[in-house]
Amino acid sequence: MHITIIGAGVIGLSCAYYLRKEGHEISIIDRGNGTDNCSFGNAGYISPSHFIPLASPGIVAQGLKWMLSSSSPFYIKPRLSTSMVKWGIKFYTKANQKTVAQNAPHLNNILQLSRNLMVDLDRELNHGFQLETKGCLMLYKTEKTGHHEAELAHEAKKYGIHAPILNAAEVQAMEPEVEVDVLGGVYFPIDCHLHPVRMMESLRNKIVGMGVKMLYEHEVLNFEIKNEKVVSVITDKGKFSTEHLVLAAGSWLEVISKKLGINLLLQPGKGYSVTYPNRQNNLKYPAILVDDRVAMTPMGNELRVGGTMELCGINHQINMNRVKPIISAANSYYPDLSLAVPPSKNVWSGLRPCSPDGLPYIGNSPYHNNVTVAGGHAMLGISLAAATGLLIKQMIQKEPTEIPINHFRLNR
Numbered sequence: 162m163h164i165t166i167i168g169a170g171v172i173g174l175s176c177a178y179y180l181r182k183e184g185h186e187i188s189i190i191d192r193g194n195g196t197d198n199c200s201f202g203n204a205g206y207i208s209p210s211h212f213i214p215l216a217s218p219g220i221v222a223q224g225l226k227w228m229l230s231s232s233s234p235f236y237i238k239p240r241l242s243t244s245m246v247k248w249g250i251k252f253y254t255k256a257n258q259k260t261v262a263q264n265a266p267h268l269n270n271i272l273q274l275s276r277n278l279m280v281d282l283d284r285e286l287n288h289g290f291q292l293e294t295k296g297c298l299m300l301y302k303t304e305k306t307g308h309h310e311a312e313l314a315h316e317a318k319k320y321g322i323h324a325p326i327l328n329a330a331e332v333q334a335m336e337p338e339v340e341v342d343v344l345g346g347v348y349f350p351i352d353c354h355l356h357p358v359r360m361m362e363s364l365r366n367k368i369v370g371m372g373v374k375m376l377y378e379h380e381v382l383n384f385e386i387k388n389e390k391v392v393s394v395i396t397d398k399g400k401f402s403t404e405h406l407v408l409a410a411g412s413w414l415e416v417i418s419k420k421l422g423i424n425l426l427l428q429p430g431k432g433y434s435v436t437y438p439n440r441q442n443n444l445k446y447p448a449i450l451v452d453d454r455v456a457m458t459p460m461g462n463e464l465r466v467g468g469t470m471e472l473c474g475i476n477h478q479i480n481m482n483r484v485k486p487i488i489s490a491a492n493s494y495y496p497d498l499s500l501a502v503p504p505s506k507n508v509w510s511g512l513r514p515c516s517p518d519g520l521p522y523i524g525n526s527p528y529h530n531n532v533t534v535a536g537g538h539a540m541l542g543i544s545l546a547a548a549t550g551l552l553i554k555q556m557i558q559k560e561p562t563e564i565p566i567n568h569f570r571l572n573r
């Protein structure tokens with residue numbers, strides 16, 4: 162079959178990899194030039210530890226409190242947008258214990274599947290992802306956060322995830338070269354991390370080597386439909402016929418799906434990262450600074466620091482008022498690092514494609530016979546990429562899926 166994938170982010174590339182392996186003819190169309198999108202500047206975590214969806218009890222009250230501060234890690238820009246209002250209502254109604262209890266097992270299934278597939282894929286690509294399987298630390302400075310993290314560690318046991326709780330001295334022992342100023346932490350040995358740029362480059366090189374055609378700098382504008390099938394994709398550079406279509410357009414998924422009459426609730430969640438090259442002293446372990454929602458990732462001799470979630474529509478503006486607290490949180494947990502606030506031109510921003518219930522959209526269009534959607538992975542796109550690619554391949558080939566996927570359907 163000739164399959165067209167829209168979007169050359171990690172989700173599009175992973176779908177291409179699993180589909181091409183089965184012999185399908187694959188074209189990927191992207192409006193960018195293949196050097197940047199949300200999949201490049203992220204923290205690079207593969208996080209089975211994140212089995213609790215973003216919409217969870219307490220998040221709404223915490224979010225409203227944070228919204229009053231110009232430097233908080235979470236912000237919703239007030240704006241007249243019907244899709245934002247609909248998304249917000251759905252998020253609000255999903256942020257409860259009952260929904261978390263329903264969704265967490267499904268998130269856990271796909272996270273664990275994907276973690277194992279990513280490790281295999283990295284091995285197959287001669288460690289091109291620079292993937293490390295040493296785990297991740299959740300660090301905190303307050304007792305309240307400590308209790309919350311301990312509950313999470315306890316919950317993790319239900320899924321067979323081992324997560325020892327550490328005191329400050331035990332955390333320090335894991336980082337012998339830099340001072341760590343925390344009350345304690347939880348260690349998730351199952352987590353992994355990789356170098357996102359290396360991962361994107363090696364996966365793209367791999368699929369191009371397998372014969373996947375990349376159409377960069379082509380913007381998809383519309384579709385031609387005949388008998389409930391998309392027969393061609395209309396771009397600003399011409400029309401391309403196709404037998405099957407996969408929508409993997411990241412934060413633009415809502416807009417592009419709408420052109421096919423598919424209504425998905427999705428909001429871009431802007432985040433920032435700063436990468437410090439040539440570190441003399443670096444961390445041994447990646448860590449999430451839980452009180453401040455900051456992610457620290459050592460990548461060889463580079464250190465990436467990232468954070469914030471701004472729901473402000475599609476925009477890549479850098480707001481230094483939100484970047485500075487990310488860097489000061491990093492310095493406060495790790496005083497020896499002495500990280501400088503960079504000029505705004507050195508700050509990366511990316512748009513996480515956020516569904517309101519914290520689960521991805523992996524499913525067939527209810528209105529077409531040949532359209533499949535892969536998106537809405539929010540803060541877990543790297544973590545879930547490999548499983549998403551495999552599941553999309555299995556759906557398109559009408560095979561039994563590795564794990565149940567009903568919870569990821571589009572019209573849930």
Ligand SMILES: Cc1cc2nc3c(=O)[nH]c(=O)nc-3n(C[C@H](O)[C@H](O)[C@H](O)COP(=O)(O)OP(=O)(O)OC[C@H]3O[C@@H](n4cnc5c(N)ncnc54)[C@H](O)[C@@H]3O)c2cc1C
Pocket residue numbers: 167168169170171172173190191192193197198199200201202203204205206207208379380381382409410411412413414417430431432433434456467468510511512513514536537538539540541542543544545
């Ligand atoms: C600060 C930050 C840290 C993060 N850390 C992590 C982490 O540690 N672990 C993790 O798992 N996830 C993390 N994420 C989330 C992760 O980066 C995303 O979930 C993931 O990159 C989404 O991939 P994607 O392929 O869906 O979208 P993208 O990478 O955004 O790719 C979508 C592509 O679609 C293309 N496109 C859209 N519309 C059109 C059109 N009309 N025509 C042509 N092309 C189009 C775009 O150009 C784009 O290239 C983080 C995100 C941020 C912002």
